């Protein structure tokens with residue numbers, strides 16, 4: 001509908017209100033309250049399948065295999081982990097807590113990866129005990145630590161080494177992860193003339209009998225809309241793999257190219273097309289391996305946002321509406337400040353990254369002229385902005401339901417209790433019925449943590 005980035009199950013119903021998979025948002029609000037995160041299960045599953053089938057087809061066509069890991073940091077609940085698995089995805093976790101959710105969802109350990117630049121001993125042990133398929137190590141110190149903990153457990157830990165390729169990609173500095181001056185991974189840079197930190201780490205893993213080196217991992221950033229970065233990074237990783245083979249005689253079996261596939265947030269945005277990007281990457285890596293004279297490794301990818309982002313929306317109720325006269329470069333103009341009952345505690349992305357979103361009044365249609373509006377939250381912070389700039393009907397008023405599109409990724413998972421706001425529930429809507437995946441927090445939940 002309207003080219004806006006809603007999930008595929010969203011329509012304007014006969015009465016003018018938005019429906020998600022056949023459920024009227026007014027019914028959702030009446031039964032579950034607002035704010036609420038609403039997930040379109042079929043849309044999530046469709047995107048998970050689309051990524052898996054596109055990558056399987058493209059990498060199959062060049063003669064290798066691929067595993068798709070759903071990046072749980074985008075949003076992980078027990079049901080969501082189950083959906084991912086049922087659609088043939090594995091699960092990428094970034095903490096002991098995410099690992100616990102995946103295990104609770106009965107995802108087999110062998111199909112789980114564990115990331116983190118500062119994993120605790122407890123997290124590493126939990127991963128070893130669960131038999132996770134791979135621990136992605138992020139520093140030399142950690143290689144030593146995983147080896148010692150594995151020795152203590154009498155197991156061999158399967159590890160990948162996370163490297164930074166120097167390829168800069170992604171929507172915002174804070175979500176680009178492969179340039180040099182940031183905390184993740186080990187650099188492939190050899191400009192000092194010495195062995196690169198990445199190579200040093202790979203050789204260190206090979207020396208430890210308690211570790212089994214599966215391969216090399218690279219994640220270049222998030223919300224990437226230009227696919228060239230994936231190919232550039234893959235090429236760097238494949239060259240490192242060939243160099244390692246030359247130095248050690250070991251040609252590692254696997255290469256993970258991380259996540260980062262960009263989505264549409266605003267009407268008119270064009271998301272990366274999984275089929276297109278899969279084909280481009282597959283052909284590119286096949287070409288690089290041919291040039292290097294190495295066999296193709298098995299690949300894996302870790303999309304999070306591209307699976308769950310567009311499947312979610314956040315439903316709010318409008319409270320205060322306030323016209324504010326703003327001094328612009330070409331004269332004064334009026335911006336309508338529309339306050340909703342949530343804000344930066346349920347979506348930190350606008351404040352943290354300047355992220356742009358699309359919102360609509362969804363409980364009714366309106367014939368009123370659209371006006372320039374800014375949707376803001378209820379927090380004690382002027383940067384508490386939900387949507388910087390959007391046209392809303394001029395008669396938007398208290399009690400209206402307002403939805404923000406494409407909030408499925410990094411909304412709930414980065415939510416906070418700022419100003420002691422209980423976090424909203426996660427509702428799933430499927431075939432005309434809604435259910436609660438994560439219940440709304442209560443003040444009692446929050447006060448229960450306070451020991452006086």
Ligand SMILES: Cc1ncc(COP(=O)(O)O)c(C=O)c1O
Pocket residue numbers: 071073074092115177219221222223258259260261302303304305306409
């Ligand atoms: C290692 C790793 N894998 C996967 C992801 C998922 O990224 P995205 O949600 O952009 O696909 C991230 C987050 O950026 C990450 O750090």
Ligand SMILES: N[C@@H](CCCC[NH3+])C(=O)O
Pocket residue numbers: 073175177222223349409410414
């Ligand atoms: N949390 C970020 C992206 C994930 C970064 C993880 N490496 C966002 O909301 O865009």
